[in-house]
Amino acid sequence: MEFTKMHGAGNDYVYVDARAMPEHDWGQLSQAISDRHFGVGSDGLILVMDSDVADLKMRMFNVDGSEGEMCGNGIRCFAKYAIERGIVPRSVGEVTIDTMAGVRTVVPRYDGSEINAARVSMGKPRFAPSDIPVNLDPAISLNRQTIINFRLFLTFVSMGNPHAVTFIDQPVEEFPLHNIGPLVERHPIFPKRVNFEVVNIRDDGNLDARVWERGSGETMACGTGACAIGVASRLLGHTGDRVAVHLPGGTLTIDWDGTDEVYLEGPAGRGF
Numbered sequence: 001m002e003f004t005k006m007h008g009a010g011n012d013y014v015y016v017d018a019r020a021m022p023e024h025d026w027g028q029l030s031q032a033i034s035d036r037h038f039g040v041g042s043d044g045l046i047l048v049m050d051s052d053v054a055d056l057k058m059r060m061f062n063v064d065g066s067e068g069e070m071c072g073n074g075i076r077c078f079a080k081y082a083i084e085r086g087i088v089p090r091s092v093g094e095v096t097i098d099t100m101a102g103v104r105t106v107v108p109r110y111d112g113s114e115i116n117a118a119r120v121s122m123g124k125p126r127f128a129p130s131d132i133p134v135n136l137d138p139a140i141s142l143n144r145q146t147i148i149n150f151r152l153f154l155t156f157v158s159m160g161n162p163h164a165v166t167f168i169d170q171p172v173e174e175f176p177l178h179n180i181g182p183l184v185e186r187h188p189i190f191p192k193r194v195n196f197e198v199v200n201i202r203d204d205g206n207l208d209a210r211v212w213e214r215g216s217g218e219t220m221a222c223g224t225g226a227c228a229i230g231v232a233s234r235l236l237g238h239t240g241d242r243v244a245v246h247l248p249g250g251t252l253t254i255d256w257d258g259t260d261e262v263y264l265e266g267p268a269g270r271g272f
């Protein structure tokens with residue numbers, strides 16, 4: 001099976017062109033291929049598939065084999081993969097990609113003839129408890145926050161996949177993410193589990209963050225997570241319409257005017 005390794009700000013995936021492949025247990029394959037000792041090593045598996053509603057279709061699987069509705073870092077590399085391999089003509093200015101969260105549009109950025117970044121329309125954020133999903137007493141969820149028994153204030157945002165964002169005063173490096181992350185990810189109020197983001201406000205245009213991803217653990221970056229961070233931060237009045245989210249693997253730029261789609265811009269690189 002041919003594969004290509006690519007990463008967006010260090011959030012790395014194995015890409016397989018599955019357009020002519022028979023159905024597989026892709027979740028099981030993702031578990032095996034993602035293992036950093038006995039497999040290729042990655043944050044998951046991304047499949048290139050045909051679509052009748054967009055140029056192509058993307059399916060993504062986490063390290064634990066669970067399927068994610070959307071992957072903001074992965075989709076930038078997906079567009080790079082599709083154009084550089086001629087699956088989509090280079091002359092196009094954008095690539096439309098169908099995902100479980102809906103059709104997304106990716107505009108590649110070039111460094112000479114090579115694509116090294118992209119801007120993605122990530123859809124509108126959603127906040128209703130049923131959209132996250134999160135099972136909450138409606139009276140609490142009105143302000144999109146709740147306290148769970150680690151004394152965390154969480155803001156819930158769906159980018160097609162579920163996110164819980166918390167803002168802390170200490171440097172994010174000091175937060176016990178590997179202890180608390182799994183407990184939030186699997187907390188009973190999240191029927192589909194949740195991606196968990198920890199944020200420290202550097203200033204009104206810059207946020208420092210770490211992410212515990214549903215199904216993959218701490219990753220170097222998370223595109224949908226960065227969108228959820230930018231949205232929550234603007235909602236809470238910490239930042240404005242544009243913010244740089246600084247993650248261990250790199251910086252992602254988020255644009256959101258408070259009503260329309262969220263836009264994500266960041267690097268798209270080969271895995272070597």
Ligand SMILES: N[C@H](CCC[C@H](N)C(=O)O)C(=O)O
Binds near residue numbers: 073223224225
């Ligand atoms: N773990 C996520 C999927 C990957 C998202 C992340 N890698 C991104 O760049 O958006 C989930 O299960 O919802």
